[in-house]
Amino acid sequence: MDPVQYAAASGAAASGTGSFPVPTGVLGTASAGTVTSQGVSSRPDAASMLAGSPEPLARALHRCATEQLTAAIQVTGEPGGVVHVSGGQVVAVETPGAPGVETQLLRSGRLSESDWSAAVGGLAAAGPSAAGGLGAELVARKLVSASELERLAVAAVFDGAFAIVAGQVVECRLAQADPFWLPAQPPVPAVRLWQEIERRRQVLSARREPVAHDRDRLVPVSQVGRGTAVSPEQWAILRHADGRRTPRDLAFVLGRGVYAVTLEIARLLDSGLVQVASRRDVPRLDGSAPEPPAAPPQQTTEARYDSQPYDAETPRLPRRRPGSSAMASEPGQQAGRWAVRLPHAWASRSPGE
Amino acid sequence: VSLDESLSRVMRIGGATGAAFVDYGTGSALRTAGEASGIDLSMAADGASTIVRAARESLLRLGLPNAIEDVLITTPGRYHLARMVADGGGDGLLLFVGLERPRANLALSLHELARIEQELAS
Numbered sequence: 001m002d003p004v005q006y007a008a009a010s011g012a013a014a015s016g017t018g019s020f021p022v023p024t025g026v027l028g029t030a031s032a033g034t035v036t037s038q039g040v041s042s043r044p045d046a047a048s049m050l051a052g053s054p055e056p057l058a059r060a061l062h063r064c065a066t067e068q069l070t071a072a073i074q075v076t077g078e079p080g081g082v083v084h085v086s087g088g089q090v091v092a093v094e095t096p097g098a099p100g101v102e103t104q105l106l107r108s109g110r111l112s113e114s115d116w117s118a119a120v121g122g123l124a125a126a127g128p129s130a131a132g133g134l135g136a137e138l139v140a141r142k143l144v145s146a147s148e149l150e151r152l153a154v155a156a157v158f159d160g161a162f163a164i165v166a167g168q169v170v171e172c173r174l175a176q177a178d179p180f181w182l183p184a185q186p187p188v189p190a191v192r193l194w195q196e197i198e199r200r201r202q203v204l205s206a207r208r209e210p211v212a213h214d215r216d217r218l219v220p221v222s223q224v225g226r227g228t229a230v231s232p233e234q235w236a237i238l239r240h241a242d243g244r245r246t247p248r249d250l251a252f253v254l255g256r257g258v259y260a261v262t263l264e265i266a267r268l269l270d271s272g273l274v275q276v277a278s279r280r281d282v283p284r285l286d287g288s289a290p291e292p293p294a295a296p297p298q299q300t301t302e303a304r305y306d307s308q309p310y311d312a313e314t315p316r317l318p319r320r321r322p323g324s325s326a327m328a329s330e331p332g333q334q335a336g337r338w339a340v341r342l343p344h345a346w347a348s349r350s351p352g353e
Numbered sequence: 354v355s356l357d358e359s360l361s362r363v364m365r366i367g368g369a370t371g372a373a374f375v376d377y378g379t380g381s382a383l384r385t386a387g388e389a390s391g392i393d394l395s396m397a398a399d400g401a402s403t404i405v406r407a408a409r410e411s412l413l414r415l416g417l418p419n420a421i422e423d424v425l426i427t428t429p430g431r432y433h434l435a436r437m438v439a440d441g442g443g444d445g446l447l448l449f450v451g452l453e454r455p456r457a458n459l460a461l462s463l464h465e466l467a468r469i470e471q472e473l474a475s
Contacts, residue, residue, distance in 0.1 A: 147473045150356050151446060154383045155376050186357065195395065196381055203380075203399075229413035231406075233378070260378035 046195040057165055058194055060172040064088050065190040072178040077169040081160060084180050089187035092180045093160030097167055098258045099251055101156045101182040105144065107255030115143050134181050153184040158196050159257035165197050166213060200259050209269035211247060212279065213262040219243040219277040228271060237264055243277040354472050360386035362469050363450055368457025373398045377405065377445030388451065401435035401449040430454055438470045
């Protein structure tokens with residue numbers, strides 16, 4: 001990498017000036033390292049995948065990794081977000097484009113709002129000296145197990161970064177490290193994160209029926225053929241797909257990852273259980289004209305799935321909150337994207353501090 | 354118990370060459386151990402979730418109970434084991450383990466894995 005280009009921020013993790021110039025581009029399209037018939041052996045080495053990528057976030061991650069920085073990578077774009085890095089490794093990703101750990105715990109019904117509030121209150125009462133932050137508090141109250149929290153945090157890092165990169169990235173800036181909730185501990189190496197992002201792009205671009213995770217509004221097909229296997233995860237999607245929701249919206253409703261839901265929808269499309277009702281009119285940052293207004297959604301059939309019961313449990317539909325709304329990425333709603341936050345002193349320390 | 358601690362216990366099982374915790378819904382390897390020079394564990398993770406999904410779909414179509422505990426793939430030299438781990442919630446967690454057949458005792462391994470998984474959930 002060109003040392004001059006990043007001179008402004010060199011040697012100072014928190015100087016807040018390193019700006020990555022703008023290779024703008026649609027990143028959601030088919031990726032570089034393509035799958036060939038040889039599959040395994042032709043895969044590029046994970047480390048060179050990160051080091052060689054021209055994408056702004058890859059360059060920022062690579063720089064953080066090589067200089068072992070502790071910083072917040074602020075990504076402008078659609079949906080954009082913040083990638084929190086500690087000692088060169090990724091500890092958390094905040095983005096309006098994917099549900100974070102908190103949203104996943106609450107909306108999946110895994111954790112009740114009152115338990116959550118009690119834990120936050122308990123942490124506040126313990127004061128700034130509380131070790132381990134909110135995660136430790138949740139585990140101490142036996143609301144989640146340590147391992148469950150760990151895997152949700154790692155999965156949320158993957159999913160948040162995927163959502164950022166699969167949208168549009170205009171620019172990445174290194175800024176002073178910022179407090180955040182529920183870090184992945186141990187953190188995710190930058191090389192591993194980028195490898196996972198590349199893998200997800202390849203998987204999605206190889207699907208027979210491509211799905212735009214932030215644009216395609218889905219509607220169930222009314223009749224399910226006999227002998228169709230529908231898993232509980234798929235039923236949950238079918239019952240919330242109403243012709244207006246995109247995969248990303250469904251992920252927020254269900255408290256699941258955007259990539260997981262998108263992939264599940266690609267399978268449902270393959271088996272003819274859902275169809276794309278219309279495409280959301282997402283403003284493009286590159287100034288290109290938006291697609292013409294979508295046709296009104298096809299009549300949303302009250303789908304008949306008589307042969308198979310819906311999962312009995314009524315999913316929770318907690319109130320929308322600004323920090324987690326799928327709509328936050330729409331024009332005019334940028335403010336308050338990360339409104340739900342602890343003051344600095346309460347948030348968990350970055351590892352290594 | 355952290356995932357890495359669990360994995361290091363898994364790696365002490367006779368014949369274990371590599372292990373990974375896998376997010377079932379995405380096929381992502383969340384944590385890995387071993388196989389530094391052997392198979393690509395992130396690829397094995399993806400394969401494990403694909404295979405378990407295929408097995409579940411097949412059981413669903415047959416109308417059989419589909420709460421899979423594990424799927425075993427046996428090749429001349431190796432066992433590949435994908436176990437569903439009940440850790441309390443979420444989308445499902447898989448434990449992938451690669452074992453060398455000459456050094457592995459399958460029954461003992463399954464017993465030990467069940468114990469490790471139990472500790473993980475508590």
